[in-house]
Amino acid sequence: xxxxxxxxxxxxxxxxxxxxxxxxxxxxxxxxxxxxxxxxxxxxxxxxxxxxxxxxxxxxxxxxxxxxxxxxxxxxxxxxxxxxxxxxxxxxxxxxxxxxxxxxxxxxxxxxxxxxxxxxxxxxxxxxxxxxxxxxxxxxxxxxxxxxxxxxxxxxxxxxxxxxxxxxxxxxxxxxxxxxxxxxxxxxxxxxxxxxxxxxxxxxxxxxxxxxxxxxxxxxxxxxxxxxxxxxxxxxxxxxxxxxxxxxxxxxxxxxxxxxxxx
Amino acid sequence: xxxxxxxxxxxxxxxxxxxxxxxxxxxxxxxxxxxxxxxxxxxxxxxxxxxxxxxxxxxxxxxxxxxxxxxxxxxxxxxxxxxxxxxxxxxxxxxxxxxxxxxxxxxxxxxxxxxxxxxxxxxxxxxxxxxxxxxxxxxxxxxxxxxxxxxx
Numbered sequence: 001x002x003x004x005x006x007x008x009x010x011x012x013x014x015x016x017x018x019x020x021x022x023x024x025x026x027x028x029x030x031x032x033x034x035x036x037x038x039x040x041x042x043x044x045x046x047x048x049x050x051x052x053x054x055x056x057x058x059x060x061x062x063x064x065x066x067x068x069x070x071x072x073x074x075x076x077x078x079x080x081x082x083x084x085x086x087x088x089x090x091x092x093x094x095x096x097x098x099x100x101x102x103x104x105x106x107x108x109x110x111x112x113x114x115x116x117x118x119x120x121x122x123x124x125x126x127x128x129x130x131x132x133x134x135x136x137x138x139x140x141x142x143x144x145x146x147x148x149x150x151x152x153x154x155x156x157x158x159x160x161x162x163x164x165x166x167x168x169x170x171x172x173x174x175x176x177x178x179x180x181x182x183x184x185x186x187x188x189x190x191x192x193x194x195x196x197x198x199x200x201x202x203x204x205x206x207x208x209x210x211x212x213x214x215x216x217x218x219x220x221x222x223x224x225x226x227x228x229x230x231x232x233x234x235x236x237x238x239x240x241x242x243x244x245x246x247x248x249x250x251x252x253x254x255x256x257x258x259x260x261x262x263x
Numbered sequence: 264x265x266x267x268x269x270x271x272x273x274x275x276x277x278x279x280x281x282x283x284x285x286x287x288x289x290x291x292x293x294x295x296x297x298x299x300x301x302x303x304x305x306x307x308x309x310x311x312x313x314x315x316x317x318x319x320x321x322x323x324x325x326x327x328x329x330x331x332x333x334x335x336x337x338x339x340x341x342x343x344x345x346x347x348x349x350x351x352x353x354x355x356x357x358x359x360x361x362x363x364x365x366x367x368x369x370x371x372x373x374x375x376x377x378x379x380x381x382x383x384x385x386x387x388x389x390x391x392x393x394x395x396x397x398x399x400x401x402x403x404x405x406x407x408x409x410x411x412x413x414x415x
Contacts, residue, residue: 068306075300075305089309092309127304153379155375156372156379159372195307243301
């Protein structure tokens with residue numbers, strides 16, 4: 001059993017050349033190779049089941065260090081392929097018994113993959129995150145301290161105006177984020193949102209209020225980036241961050257034959 | 264092709280008052296330099312998105328579900344955030360004046376007002392002295408209590 005292996009799939013495309021990822025170590029430092037099936041090719045690593053079997057995976061996936069290293073390796077291969085051809089990234093931990101089994105799946109599902117590839121060809125995923133910018137407490141308190149003989153009342157007034165300011169900023173930021181999402185959506189073929197990241201993950205102390213993804217025609221990428229800059233300057237209490245280009249993770253799907261279909 | 268955040272001409276991504284929008288940090292190490300995508304950005308894509316197609320080895324979907332929920336504990340403060348989009352915001356003490364926090368602030372305000380009224384009234388000084396005396400009595404009582412129950 002110690003030698004048993006499985007095939008870890010990174011992504012699927014119409015074609016692949018080994019030199020695209022020969023400089024990369026795959027997950028767990030396993031080399032990356034190509035499996036073909038019908039008109040399709042997949043980037044894979046043959047991995048040890050001891051580490052990537054069902055039980056081992058369940059354990060490893062809970063380990064953030066293992067997860068990060070695996071996620072980055074997976075992502076690096078997907079990106080390397082995506083730099084050359086339209087690519088359908090597989091979700092993390094999609095594993096096949098052997099090369100033949102994966103090849104057979106590619107052949108059997110070639111129509112589904114063709115449709116999925118058609119949706120993302122010549123298009124790029126961009127991420128846009130909007131943060132609410134905290135109002136400066138000092139600014140709201142300025143010029144209100146003239147009755148120094150009643151410091152307590154002045155304190156309460158300051159406190160109230162700070163709360164008013166943050167509620168006002170919150171409303172303005174939320175409205176701004178909605179407008180930003182709506183206007184950027186008009187430049188995209190498809191758009192979606194996901195849960196905002198918590199500050200410890202975003203690395204930003206300002207609260208994230210929009211975490212959106214857009215699938216944009218490659219010809220429109222420059223216009224999209226300009227639009228991001230424009231909306232960022234239009235909406236005062238927010239900060240806008242553009243990430244990408246990403247492989248089309250958020251827009252890669254096939255119609256799942258089995259009832260186990262999930263979004 | 265490298266994924267970077269905010270790879271844009273610098274100035275326009277800087278808000279008035281000056282903080283650059285690019286951020287590569289803050290997710291627990293693993294950074295290989297400036298041009299590395301944020302771990303959260305990667306995880307939310309390859310765990311939550313990416314093509315879901317049945318492999319031979321069933322990575323138990325239930326397990327994955329649990330995992331992503333656990334991750335969301337890190338990633339956002341969770342399912343409700345996803346449903347509403349921004350719910351966790353309401354738990355942010357900085358922005359929030361809702362629910363229990365609002366009640367707490369109201370109490371705090373009421374208390375402070377009462378205290379201020381005392382202090383700013385003519386006999387404010389006496390009120391302060393009186394309160395200090397009460398505090399001393401309370402301390403004495405507590406000291407006595409802890410002596411009595413101090414065995415454990």
